[in-house]
Amino acid sequence: MSDEFDKKIEAKADTIVDAGSVPSGSVPGIDYVPAHERPDQELYHSHSWWTTYVFSQDAKYIGIQYAITAIGTGLIGLVLSWMMRLQLAFPGLGILEPSAYYQFITMHGMIMVIYLLTALFLGGFGNLLIPLMCGARDMAFPYLNMVSYWEFLLAVLILLSSFFVPGGPTGAGWTLYPPQAITSGTPGSSAGIVLMLISLCVFVAGFTMGGLNYIITMLQSRARGMTLMRLPLTCWGIFTATVLALLAFPALLVGCIMMTLDSLLGTSFFMPAMISMGEKLSYDGGSPLLFQHLFWFFGHPEVYIIALPAFGIISDLISVHARKNIFGYRMMVWAIVGIGALSFFVWAHHMYVSGMTPWFGYFFATTTLIIAVPTAIKVYNWVLTLWRGNIQLTLPMLFALAFIVTFVNGGLTGIFLGNVTVDVPLSDTYFVVAHFHMVMGIAPILVVFGAIYHWFPLITGRMLHEGIGRIHFWVTFLGSYAIYFPMHYQGFVGVPRRYFEIYDSPYITTSTLHLNVFITIAALIVGAAQLLFLFNLIYSARAGKKAEKNPWKANSLEWLTPEMPPGHGNFGKELPVVYRWAYDFNVPGADKDYIPQTVPPSEVRSAKVEKT
Amino acid sequence: MDQAALKKLPRGWKSIPSDLNSDQTAFKGVNWGKAMMWIFLLSDTFIFSCFLLSYMTGRGSTVLPWPNPSKVFALDFMGVPVPLLLIAIMTFVLITSSGTMAMAVKYGYEKNRKLCGTFLLLTAIGGLTFVGMQAFEWSKLIFHEGVRPWSNPYGAPQFGSFFFMITGFHGTHVSIGVIFLFIFSRKVFKGDFDSGRKGYFTSMKSDYVAIEILGLYWHFVDLVWVFIFAFFYLW
Secondary structure, three states, X not given: OHHHHHHHHHHHHHHOOOOOOOOOOOOOOOOXXXXXXXXXXXXXXXXXHHHXXXXXXXXXXXXHHHHHHHHHHHHHHHHHHHHHHHHHHOHHHOOOOHHHHHHHHHHHHHHHHHHHHHHHHXXXXXXXXXXXHHOOOOOOOHHHHXXXXXXXXXXXXXXHHHHHOOOOOOOOOOOOOOOHHHOOOOOOOOHHHHHHHHHHHHHHHHHHHHHHHHHHHHHHOOOEOOEHHHOOHHHHHHHHHHHHHHHXXXXXXXXXXXXXXXXXXXXXOOOOOOEEOOXXXXXXXXXXXXXXXXXXXXXXXXXXXXXXHHHHHHHHHHHHHOOOOOOOHHHHHHHHHHHHHHHHHOHHHHOOOXXXXXXXXXXXXXXXXXXXXXXXXXXXXXXXXXXXOOOOOOHHHHHHHHHHHHHHHHHHHHHHHHOHHXXXXXXXXXXXXXXXXXXXXXXXXXXHHHHHHHXXXXXXXXXXXXXXXXXXXXXXXXHHHHHHHHHHHHHHOOOEOOOOOOOOEOOEOHHHHHHHHHHHHHHHHXXXXXXXXXXXXXXHHHHOOEOOOOOOOOOOHHHOOOOOOOOOOOOOOOOOEOOOOOOOEOOOOOOOOEOOOOOOHHHHOOOOOOOO | OOHHHHHHOXXXXXXXXXXXXXXXXXXXXXXHHHHXXXXXXXXXXHHHHHHHHHHHHHHHHOOOOOOOHHHHOOEEEOOEEEOOHHHHHHHHHHHHHXXXXXXXXXXXXXXXXXXXXXXXXXXXXHHHHHHHHHHHHHHHHHHHOOOOOOOOOOOOOHHHHHHHHHHHHHHHHHHHHHHHHHHHHHHHHHOHHHHOOEOOOOOOEOOOHHHHHHHHHHHHHHHHHHHHHHHHHHO
């Protein structure tokens, strides 16, 4: 029976093989590569400026569109955080009204998590890198991919339009908890919240279109010889994050639809009977806890939707810039997949103080701590990759190292917060703020910077300015520690989060007030360094040093295109043929310190490569 | 995984490592669009699961009595209220349309244009009938029995909320399917799938596999209805 089944699988493969074209220059017997399984992808060829640069169906352009939109939105989030910091440091100046403070906190959180990081990692880097790294001509469904970007832009515009409606944007906090989110007294409880919910629904719809593309491209459209276990870890990170997104966003969508109905139609999904301003509201019998479950069933995987692409990208940066193969590649892949799977079983650790049954808390504390295992494996493997590597302290490497430090830091405080008994006194203090900014704010954004410094030559053909980059790195890295380290202390002494003004009180030591001034100054400096980075991007794109081909001497396919930046269809006339994984650095017996994925074994006979 | 260990695996599991270890494509010979539809449906399953789980929690946690479905949804037939009558007809029509859809897929692969187009048209009409009966049921509940999304004369206000939201979301799925069924049957009759004419928006070649992909969606919508039927009308 089993042989029969094997034959069936083989027969299936045979039916679609076009009679094997042997790649040029390969030596029969040594250089084995399976034949083509499918005909070359048909592409849409643009004819005008509009279809080339604006309504582009080329994944590379869509990726850049995604990235620019996300970064532009992120800048708004940055300015919002400046305003909040100024208010916290100098409450006497009356910079913000209390309602504005809540609105800014909400918009800052939502913009940074969804519209900057999710969109940048998956929409930006995903679109740019997946087809190139897999050796595909483009995404599987270019038209759908284009629609995905325009829906994302629409979602951003709807979100930003809430600044201009009566009542302003919602001030419910990024978690949007009902009943307060849609009850009068919360800023933006009528128009603002509805626009936020609609924007999220549009984002989910747009993301689904993009996400299906990433998955199908990676599963079904790889180059000859490119097995899944030869893919760079960047691809694995983005792939798993996309799967998480496709399974987690439904909960957000459902929660958003239900709250929109509560707000507009007066249904009572999440709204209990309550008295507001001395009057009994028409709501009756809903469950606020239900929203929290739906939100965090999305919200916790969302953390890993951001973190997993960061894990993948960082693995590649470390390997390339330490000139050493990634330690434990398979372990890294399974750790990514394992973290992704576990992330669906931990959501209620965000709800220890929400009033759910305490027994639940112990279950979720256990699953939360189990996630530390694959995560620790990844950290050890990064460190072991560095061990005895030929470490090049290039800009991407600096950011990669900073990521490891920051991530470990934020991860350790996560172990504190994952335990119910430790979490209860710490919840809703600045300790939580410090934890999640370290682990899913600063750490991923450092990866974003590292990745931009690394792949900028691929996009523009020029290098980013080294000197400006180093100033940017040190200010950002040390500055973000100056911002978030004191917050841990503030949390321990009990400063509550989401208060727009910390005034003299017998319960709060005056040192925390001085710390607030210090943090704000650090935040302003770090923010200014980002403007320097933007200047570097614009300046270097126009007048930067011309990059040679494959400037970092990397192995993966995105650097091996005939032209750089890659043209329409990515790989010229013939698609690349892959003989190895992307991590053959400093192989004993090889002439050079790297062997690109397309080099056949016959050319490096003396090299003792790992079998992949 | 080495070959010996692979051979020991039970039959269904064997394909998993072989798919994942394989070169170029994970699912051999599977059309991209078809694979995409399966993964989309997985995501959509999560949407409907979230809806239905919310419904169960909402129904479980409300303090007011839940309306009796066999009374609320009964249809007067010759003066006698018959429970589940309309729903039985709706379900029958929708599941029959799944059958005609399967026929359309079969005739599509046989390149039998006339029968393929006819069965697609029949499926579309089935779907349209379903949506029409649903509209009738909604209007009966709203105008005759005074059920609103925010309140109803029987008890817990969440009854109307969940009912209109979930059946409405499902009805939207059916309506989208019906629109595509009409478009596809027109394309079949015109011969677009034989000539491989390029799509107006996507500029990709038309292929009969598109009918199977639409079929996957259609069967999924039917399957979801079975769950909605069970949870709203039988519980």
